[in-house]
Amino acid sequence: xxxxxxxxxxxxxxxxxxxxxxxxxxxxxxxxxxxxxxxxxxxxxxxxxxxxxxxxxxxxxxxxxxxxxxxxxxxxxxxxxxxxxxxxxxxxxxxxxxxxxxxxxxxxxxxxxxxxxxxxxxxxxxxxxxxxxxxxxxxxxxxxxxxxxxxxxxxxxxxxxxxxxxxxx
Amino acid sequence: xxxxxxxxxxxxxxxxxxxxxxxxxxxxxxxxxxxxxxxxxxxxxxxxxxxxxxxxxxxxxxxxxxxxxxxxxxxxxxxxxxxxxxxxxxxxxxxxxxxxxxxxxxxxxxxxxxxxxxxxxxxxxxxxxxxxxxxxxxxxxxxxxxxxxxxxxxxxxxxxxxxxxxxxxxxxxxxxxxxxxxxxxxxxxxxxxxxxxxxxxxxxxxxxxxxxxxxxxxxxxxxxxxxxxxxxxxxxxxxxxxxxxxxxxxxxxxxxxxxxxxxxxxxxxxxxxxxxxxxxxxxxxxxxxxxxxxxxxxxxxxxxxxxxxxxxxxxxxxxxxxxxxxxxxxxxxxxxxxxxxxxxxxxxxxxxxxxxxxxxxxxxxxxxx
Amino acid sequence: xxxxxxxxxxxxxxxxxxxxxxxxxxxxxxxxxxxxxxxxxxxxxxxxxxxxxxxxxxxxxxxxxxxxxxxxxxxxxxxxxxxxxxxxxxxxxxxxxxxxxxxxx
Numbered sequence: 008x009x010x011x012x013x014x015x016x017x018x019x020x021x022x023x024x025x026x027x028x029x030x031x032x033x034x035x036x037x038x039x040x041x042x043x044x045x046x047x048x049x050x051x052x053x054x055x056x057x058x059x060x061x062x063x064x065x066x067x068x069x070x071x072x073x074x075x076x077x078x079x080x081x082x083x084x085x086x087x088x089x090x091x092x093x094x095x096x097x098x099x100x101x102x103x104x105x106x107x108x109x110x111x112x113x114x115x116x117x118x119x120x121x122x123x124x125x126x127x128x129x130x131x132x133x134x135x136x137x138x139x140x141x142x143x144x145x146x147x148x149x150x151x152x153x154x155x156x157x158x159x160x161x162x163x164x165x166x167x168x169x170x171x172x173x174x175x176x
Numbered sequence: 177x178x179x180x181x182x183x184x185x186x187x188x189x190x191x192x193x194x195x196x197x198x199x200x201x202x203x204x205x206x207x208x209x210x211x212x213x214x215x216x217x218x219x220x221x222x223x224x225x226x227x228x229x230x231x232x233x234x235x236x237x238x239x240x241x242x243x244x245x246x247x248x249x250x251x252x253x254x255x256x257x258x259x260x261x262x263x264x265x266x267x268x269x270x271x272x273x274x275x276x277x278x279x280x281x282x283x284x285x286x287x288x289x290x291x292x293x294x295x296x297x298x299x300x301x302x303x304x305x306x307x308x309x310x311x312x313x314x315x316x317x318x319x320x321x322x323x324x325x326x327x328x329x330x331x332x333x334x335x336x337x338x339x340x341x342x343x344x345x346x347x348x349x350x351x352x353x354x355x356x357x358x359x360x361x362x363x364x365x366x367x368x369x370x371x372x373x374x375x376x377x378x379x380x381x382x383x384x385x386x387x388x389x390x391x392x393x394x395x396x397x398x399x400x401x402x403x404x405x406x407x408x409x410x411x412x413x414x415x416x417x418x419x420x421x422x423x424x425x426x427x428x429x430x431x432x433x434x435x436x437x438x439x440x441x442x443x444x445x446x447x448x449x450x451x452x453x454x455x456x457x458x459x460x461x462x463x464x465x466x467x468x469x470x471x472x473x474x475x476x477x478x479x480x481x482x483x484x485x486x487x488x489x490x491x492x493x494x495x496x497x498x499x500x501x502x503x504x505x506x507x508x509x510x511x512x513x514x515x516x517x518x519x520x521x522x523x524x525x526x527x528x529x530x531x532x533x534x535x536x537x538x539x540x541x542x543x544x545x
Numbered sequence: 546x547x548x549x550x551x552x553x554x555x556x557x558x559x560x561x562x563x564x565x566x567x568x569x570x571x572x573x574x575x576x577x578x579x580x581x582x583x584x585x586x587x588x589x590x591x592x593x594x595x596x597x598x599x600x601x602x603x604x605x606x607x608x609x610x611x612x613x614x615x616x617x618x619x620x621x622x623x624x625x626x627x628x629x630x631x632x633x634x635x636x637x638x639x640x641x642x643x644x645x646x647x648x649x650x
Contacts, residue, residue, distance in 0.1 A: 012364075012368040012371065012372070013363040013364050013368070014362065014363060014364070014383050015375065015381060015383075016364055016368075016371035016372060016374065016375040016381035017371070017372050017375040017376065018368075018372065042372070043369065044368065045367065045368045045369070045522070045523060045524075046521075046522035046523055047228055047367060047369075047522050047523075047524060047525075048228065048229055048230070048233075048518055048519055048521050048522055048525060049228040049229060049230075049235060050229075050230050050235065051230075051231075051235045051236040054231060066518070066521055067229070067230050067518060067521075068521045068522035068525075087236055089225070089226035089227060089228050089235060089236055089369075090228070090367065090369030090370070090372075090373070091369065091373055092369045092372065112349060112552050112553065113348070113349060113552050114349075114351070114550045114551060114552040115550070116552075126376055126377075126378065127376070128372065128375060128376050129375055129376070129378075130375055130376050130377055130378025130379065131378070148226070148236075148237075148238065149238075149552060149553045150226075151552075166372075166376045167376040167377060169377075169378075212609070213608075213609070213628065214628070214630065224553045224554065238553070296606065296608070296610050297606060299605070306600060306602060306613075307601065307603075308590035308591040308592065308601050308602060308603025308604075309590045309603060310605070311603070311604050311605050311606070311607060312605060312606050312607065314606070314607060314608065315604055315605065315606055315607025315608070315627075316607075318607040318608065318627075319582060319585060319604075319607060320548065321554065323578050323579065323582035323586075324547060324548040324549075324551070324554070324557050324575075325546070325547060325548065325582045325585050325586045326546045326547075326548055327585055327590065327604075328590075329546070349551065349552055349553065350548045350551060351548060351550075393601075394590075394591045394601045395590040395591055395601070395603070396590075421590075422590075
């Protein structure tokens with residue numbers, strides 16, 4: 008098993024290398040990041056993608072492979088992943104900030120416009136962000152998808168948010 | 177319930193038992209499911225997370241929704257479920273002794289029996305382990321997800337298998353805090369994605385650590401954690417005190433197999449799957465003819481595989497009663513085996529498959545009882 | 546503490562509480578829930594004292610197998626409170642005495 012994930016419970020930079028999008032792709036528009044590195048039998052992401060950008064195939068323990076060129080960053084896969092391991096990052100806006108769409112299963116849902124702490128994979132605060140959108144349609148089955156605006160430098164680092172004085176995600 | 181109108185008695189209305197009942201009823205058998213609890217579903221309704229697998233395994237569906245559809249299926253197919261019914265004996269002649277919810281004592285004589293009694297959680301001994309507030313992770317999960325009660329504001333989780341990882345996440349979802357998750361082994365036992373979900377919420381996962389002791393007057397007030405060396409010995413001087421109100425123990429499960437033992441089923445011992453468990457063949461039939469097993473009773477795995485084993489047992493039991501032609505039964509069973517084998521793959525599943533193959537190797541052949 | 550709002554399970558539907566008496570004190574409960582759940586919701590984890598040494602015990606397994614949660618309910622001893630539903634007016638008493646109480650008697 009990948010060493011940092013097995014010992015500490017979160018992916019290290021090396022383990023992530025295969026999952027992270029190329030900088031040029033991130034600058035073009037939203038793209039999915041599938042942080043799934045263990046061969047577990049699981050493939051809802053493949054079925055979820057409306058443009059067939061995700062391939063798992065057979066056996067279903069195969070790791071999902073993203074065709075970043077096909078991916079439109081719609082984020083449908085985010086709520087469908089049972090492991091809550093998929094995010095969509097967008098580094099295409101002019102200026103210093105980009106957005107991350109992440110799965111959110113806590114109460115209360117954050118509000119658009121709200122300022123939040125941006126957390127890394129180890130739960131450490133690495134900056135602040137602003138909530139832009141909160142989507143919780145019936146098809147998502149209680150996995151809300153929150154779009155948060157953060158510094159572009161944090162797009163490959165931030166994977167959770169927390170709100171001061173409220174139950175954390 | 178009367179004594180003579182039941183083809184198959186299923187003991188346990190969890191995912192394995194309900195799945196067995198559904199398949200057998202679908203094939204025309206008269207099925208009665210007995211469960212000692214006052215609600216069906218076993219541990220399924222506490223599983224509020226989305227399941228893995230493929231569409232065939234209902235991947236992406238939350239455990240309780242799968243439970244609801246299983247109950248609807250068994251009802252639609254005419255399988256009867258009797259709750260609050262304690263099966264306290266199965267005699268070697270196959271008579272099943274029951275005390276019903278209204279205190280009637282019955283001796284039933286089904287043609288086939290399917291044992292789907294599941295498993296129970298292991299305890300862990302350490303000073304203070306009997307204090308109120310030290311409870312199994314499953315008990316915390318029951319309280320939080322079924323009864324909407326949080327035992328304490330801050331919990332220490334002991335054990336990093338999927339139960340420990342998932343229940344830690346569910347404590348956070350319920351508004352509680354997890355001070356830490358300790359795991360004696362040097363690596364996390366459960367899925368990386370489950371660990372990642374709680375890590376990014378700031379729950380520290382401390383591998384190579386365990387709980388040294390827990391203190392409090394009438395309830396848990398604090399715990400001392402300690403690091404372990406590569407021989408699992410406490411490292412002197414590495415103690416750390418934390419304040420918590422609850423200690424959740426997630427150190428594995430053991431099959432509830434007393435009834436199988438009682439009626440003469442052959443057993444084997446496989447630590448990886450929970451210890452002493454009844455062997456079975458590819459039809460889920462034990463070495464005691466006419467007695468089948470399915471689910472955690474015959475090896476602790478997960479709800480998904482329990483349901484498939486249940487379906488196998490239900491089909492096989494109905495086939496043995498002549499309710500379905502062998503060729504059709506073979507096709508039905510093949511489809512279930514395909515789904516079951518797909519679950520037992522990968523770094524977590526393959527080891528379980530190897531262990532289950534040892535069980536069926538011992539369980540195949542002539543029945544001895 | 547009671548979980549009133551939950552991201553997956555939704556809001557707890559408001560219903561008039563059912564009252565049970567625990568060691569002489571009235572506590573609110575939700576219809577049909579196990580006695581132990583109501584007692585824990587009221588903030589109490591200790592459910593009994595052991596017979597010999599008067600040590601405190603509470604829920605351990607939560608599914609009716611370990612009997613650590615037993616209390617005397619409406620006069621009947623050794624009732625598993627984690628699987629026994631509440632009924633309005635139930636009288637529940639802690640079994641066993643704490644060492645302090647023993648010393649007083």
